[in-house]
Amino acid sequence: xxxxxxxxxxxxxxxxxxxxxxWNADRLPAGMQTRVAAVPTQDGAQITGYLHARGGExxxxxxxxxxxLLVTHYxxxxxxEAGYACWVQGARTVGNDIxxxxxxxxxxxxxxxxxxxxxxxEKIVLLGNSGGASLFSxxxxxxxxxxxxxxxxxxxxxxxxxxDAIMPVVDGFIFVAPHPGQGHLLMxxxxxxxxxxxxxxxxxxxxNAFREANGFRPRPQSAQYSPxxxxxxxxxxxxxxxxxxAMAKKMIADRLEARxxxxxxxxxxxxxxxxxxxxxxxxxxxxxxxxxxxxxxxxDRRWGTVWGSDPVASNLGAVGFGRVCTAESWLSNWSxxxxxxxxxxxxxxxxxxxxxxxxxxxxxxxxxxxxxxEQQIGSADRQRVDIKGNHHGHAVSAGDPWPQDIAGAAIxxxxxxxxxx
Numbered sequence: 095x096x097x098x099x100x101x102x103x104x105x106x107x108x109x110x111x112x113x114x115x116x117w118n119a120d121r122l123p124a125g126m127q128t129r130v131a132a133v134p135t136q137d138g139a140q141i142t143g144y145l146h147a148r149g150g151e152x153x154x155x156x157x158x159x160x161x162x163l164l165v166t167h168y169x170x171x172x173x174x175e176a177g178y179a180c181w182v183q184g185a186r187t188v189g190n191d192i193x194x195x196x197x198x199x200x201x202x203x204x205x206x207x208x209x210x211x212x213x214x215x216e217k218i219v220l221l222g223n224s225g226g227a228s229l230f231s232x233x234x235x236x237x238x239x240x241x242x243x244x245x246x247x248x249x250x251x252x253x254x255x256x257x258d259a260i261m262p263v264v265d266g267f268i269f270v271a272p273h274p275g276q277g278h279l280l281m282x283x284x285x286x287x288x289x290x291x292x293x294x295x296x297x298x299x300x301x302n303a304f305r306e307a308n309g310f311r312p313r314p315q316s317a318q319y320s321p322x323x324x325x326x327x328x329x330x331x332x333x334x335x336x337x338x339x340a341m342a343k344k345m346i347a348d349r350l351e352a353r354x355x356x357x358x359x360x361x362x363x364x365x366x367x368x369x370x371x372x373x374x375x376x377x378x379x380x381x382x383x384x385x386x387x388x389x390x391x392x393x394d395r396r397w398g399t400v401w402g403s404d405p406v407a408s409n410l411g412a413v414g415f416g417r418v419c420t421a422e423s424w425l426s427n428w429s430x431x432x433x434x435x436x437x438x439x440x441x442x443x444x445x446x447x448x449x450x451x452x453x454x455x456x457x458x459x460x461x462x463x464x465x466x467x468e469q470q471i472g473s474a475d476r477q478r479v480d481i482k483g484n485h486h487g488h489a490v491s492a493g494d495p496w497p498q499d500i501a502g503a504a505i506x507x508x509x510x511x512x513x514x515x
Contacts, residue, residue: 115164115167115168115223115486115487116166116167116168117166117167117168117169117170117171118168118171121171122171122174123148123171123174123175125148125149126146126147126148126171126174127146127147127148127149128144128145128146129144129145129147130142130143130144131143131144131145131209133183133205133206133209134205135186135201135202135204135205136201136204136205136255136258136259136260137198137201137255139186139201139202140186141183141184141185141186141202141205141206142163142183142184143181143182143183143184143206143209144165144181144182144183145179145180145181145213146170146173146174146179146180146181146182147174147179147180148174151177151178151179151215151515152215152216152217152513152514152515153178153179153215153216153217153218153219153265153509153513153514153515154178154179154180154181154210154215154217154218154219155173155178155179155180155181155219155220155221155268155509156180156181156182156183156206156207156210156218156219156220156221156264157169157170157180157181157182157183157221157223157226158182158183158184158185158202158203158206158220158222158226158229158230159184159185159223159224159225159226159229160185160187160194160196160199160225160226160229160276160427160435161185161187161188161189161191161194161225162184162188162189162225163182163184163188163189164182164223164226165182167182167223168486168487168498169221169223169270169498169501169502169505170182171502172498172501172502172503172505172506173221173502173505173506173509175506176505176506176509176510176515177510177515178219178509178513178515179215181206181210183202183206184202185199185202186198186199186202187199191416191417191418191419191423191427192373192418192419192420192423193420193423194423194426194427195248195250195252195254195422195423195426195427196229196232196248196426196427196433196434196435197245197247197248197252197254197256197426197434198248198252198254199229200229200232200233200236200254200256200259200261201254201255201256201259203229203230203233204233204237204259204260204261204262207261207262207264208260208262211262216514217265217266217513217514218262218264218265219264219265219266219267219268219509219513220233220234220264220266220267220268221267221268221269221270221505222267222268222269222270222272223269223270223271223272224270224271224272224273224458224459224485225273225276225279227269227270227271227272227273227437227467228272228273228274228275228276228435228436228437228440229435230267230269231267231435231437231440231441231443231444232434232435232436232439232440233261234263234264234267234440234443234444234446235439235440235443236256236261237261237262237263237264238263238443241256241257241258241259242257244256244257244261245434248422248425248426249422249425249426249429249432249433249434250342250346250420250421250422250423250425250426251346251350252422264446265446265447265513266446266447266448266449266512266513267444267446267447267448267449267473268448268449268450268451268505268508269448269449269450269451269467270451270487270501271451271452271453271456271458271459271485271486271487272437272450272459272464272467273458273459273463273467274436274437274438274463274466274467275430275433275435275436275437275438276415276416276427276428276433276435277335277427277428277429277430277431277432277433277435277436278430278436278438279415279458280335280379280415280416280428280429280430281331281332281335281430282331282382282384282463283379283380283381283382283385283399283415284331284334284335284376284378284379284381284416285303285334285377285378285379285380285381285409286298286301286327286330286331286333286334286381287299287301287302287303287330287378287381288334288377288378291337291338291341291374291375291376291377294375294377294378294410298330300326301326301327301330303317303319303327303381303383303386304381304405304406304409308323309323309387310386311386313397313398313403314397316386316387316388316389316397317383317386317387318387318389319383319387319390324383324390327383332430332431335429335430335431336431338376338424338429339424339425339429339431339432341374341421342419342421342422342424342425342429343421343425345372345421346421346422348367349367349368349370349371350368352364352365352367352368353367353368353369354368355368356368371420371421371422372420372421373418373419373420374418374419374420374421374424375417375418375419376416376417376418376419376424376428377410377417378409378410379409379414379415379416379417380399380401380405380408380409380414380415381405381409382399384460385397385398385399385405385457386398386405391460391461391462392461393454393455393456393460393461394454394455394482394490395454395455395456395457395460395484395490396455396457396484396490398457399457399458400457400458400485401413401414415428416428437466437467437470437471438466438470441467441470441471441472442470442471442472443472444471444472444473445472445473445474446473446475447473447475447476447512448471448473448475448476448477449477449478449479449504449505449508450464450467450468450471450476450477450478450479451478451479451481451501451504451505452464452478452479452480452481453480453481453482453483453484453485453487453497454480454481454482454483455482455483455484455490456483456484456485457484457485458485459485464478477508479501479504481497481500481501481504482494482497483497483498483500483501484497487501
């Protein structure tokens with residue numbers, strides 16, 4: 095069921111001093127306290143969690159992202175004020191993509207949820223924001239399986255002992271600005287004009303999204319890409335991901351073969367190659383045509399990407415999606431062809447109540463993405479609320495109600511209708 099929150103009543107709020115997805119400290123609920131806990135995982139790692147609560151709550155809402163630590167997430171005050179505790183935790187690989195594999199991150203989720211069960215919480219609701227949404231959908235799929243049916247290896251062939259882990263089953267889901275999965279996100283915005291990963295400055299000009307001959311127009315104009323160009327571009331994006339997949343798989347195979355030779359009395363070089371885990375760069379990953387041609391997948395969004403309004407700088411800059419990887423992290427996280435962490439693979443397993451918040455001016459998640467995710471969620475108790483705002487819940491037009499307030503009110507009402515406080 096879909097609805098719009100355009101008619102919700104919320105006072106406009108000035109944007110001065112507010113950045114990204116952090117809370118407004120002025121509206122923290124009276125009596126809220128934060129406790130920090132270090133929690134061991136099943137495989138001997140340690141994650142850190144922060145419990146925001148006033149005390150006595152029976153239901154806890156969990157916020158987590160596979161790559162970021164969202165301790166001051168903007169929705170925490172609304173959740174606590176509504177009468178629920180909020181646990182915000184990090185993965186073991188916060189800020190470090192080169193070690194992140196989603197299958198291993200599931201052990202981090204499991205450790206946090208087990209800790210909350212031990213604290214006495216009766217109900218657990220997972221709130222997945224952006225990339226946290228596909229992580230939690232993946233966790234749910236695996237938690238519902240018999241231990242022996244769970245994945246035993248990552249896409250990069252690393253053993254992962256999900257069958258040994260206690261994976262508590264949760265009671266509900268809230269998805270805020272969810273994207274289809276990190277791999278699908280990247281395949282939509284990776285630049286297919288790169289034909290040689292070692293030469294990111296040499297392009298196939300026939301696939302250059304920033305060439306006027308191909309339809310590009312600089313801000314504030316909207317680009318006008320032809321349907322033929324869009325089709326070729328999307329096919330070439332998939333082709334580039336497939337080439338990087340093949341490269342990553344070969345790197346792993348070569349290392350494992352060298353390791354096997356070394357164990358059988360091979361050379362010193364075999365021993366070194368068997369231990370060598372290369373790091374590689376993936377350049378030009380901020381080139382989704384929809385960010386520049388506003389007629390494609392039309393919405394309330396502004397021209398540009400989540401990284402800014404200079405596509406050349408964000409596409410070539412040091413910071414970007416999937417910029418630095420190992421073969422294992424690429425396959426598990428950033429490859430739409432290999433990653434297990436996507437709604438396409440896991441959404442149908444969601445049978446618990448689910449609320450989806452979609453920001454209609456999001457320049458990372460577009461209307462077709464939101465529709466697809468909504469349809470992939472298997473729950474009969476499924477609600478979607480559309481709110482005019484950008485990916486971080488900020489207003490896009492002067493005088494608009496503050497989107498974070500509308501989202502917070504929608505979440506509070508949804509929780510209070512389903513879960514005891």
